[in-house]
Amino acid sequence: MEQPWGIDFAAWKRRLTGQGIKGDLDSILQRAKGGDTDALAARGELRAAERARARGHDVEMLERLEGKDAQGVKSPDAKLTRGGEERRLEVKTATAPPDSNTWNNHAKGATKQVRSRNTPGEITFDWTQVDIRAPGSSFPDQASIERFINGKMTKDRMRSIRYFEIVWMDVDGKIVVTSRTRAADGTLGPVTSVKR
Numbered sequence: 001m002e003q004p005w006g007i008d009f010a011a012w013k014r015r016l017t018g019q020g021i022k023g024d025l026d027s028i029l030q031r032a033k034g035g036d037t038d039a040l041a042a043r044g045e046l047r048a049a050e051r052a053r054a055r056g057h058d059v060e061m062l063e064r065l066e067g068k069d070a071q072g073v074k075s076p077d078a079k080l081t082r083g084g085e086e087r088r089l090e091v092k093t094a095t096a097p098p099d100s101n102t103w104n105n106h107a108k109g110a111t112k113q114v115r116s117r118n119t120p121g122e123i124t125f126d127w128t129q130v131d132i133r134a135p136g137s138s139f140p141d142q143a144s145i146e147r148f149i150n151g152k153m154t155k156d157r158m159r160s161i162r163y164f165e166i167v168w169m170d171v172d173g174k175i176v177v178t179s180r181t182r183a184a185d186g187t188l189g190p191v192t193s194v195k196r
Contacts (some may be wrong), residue, residue, distance in 0.1 A: 023061030037095040043125035044093030094127040097137035115160045127168040158182040
């Protein structure tokens with residue numbers, strides 16, 4: 001059977017469970033099989049979970065709230081634990097070339113979602129499924145992405161955020177993770193970009 005986007009979802013599930021990622025995997029993988037914007041979001045959530053696991057967190061994907069009563073109170077996408085500290089992970093996935101107004105609002109909303117849980121958090125922006133150099137993009141290169149994080153994810157904004165990343169594709173089709181960390185003592189790290 002042909003898989004959407006050339007993805008073997010059964011193999012992806014085996015990889016996720018083999019890494020020890022727990023929680024609501026079946027429903028997220030089912031969403032990921034579609035061809036709509038929700039499928040793109042689900043794939044972004046699963047990739048973010050794998051990167052969090054690679055950073056040493058235990059990862060539990062959280063159940064998605066459904067229906068109109070869930071509007072505005074959606075839980076973060078995953079619970080992360082490491083060394084006795086619990087965090088929440090919120091993932092936002094681009095479905096069109098990223099523009100500054102939309103992603104400023106996503107940064108504000110994701111920060112609010114994390115803070116509403118009264119736990120430290122991590123935020124991922126996944127831009128890997130869109131062309132950041134296409135018309136309409138406000139972030140066509142590494143320098144513009146780094147400027148966005150430096151200007152938006154300040155010490156005050158990252159009060160509850162321990163890690164913020166934007167994952168994107170460079171012109172050679174390589175995945176790049178541009179990120180900033182904040183230590184528990186409040187020290188704000190530099191913005192860094194690393195090819196994966």
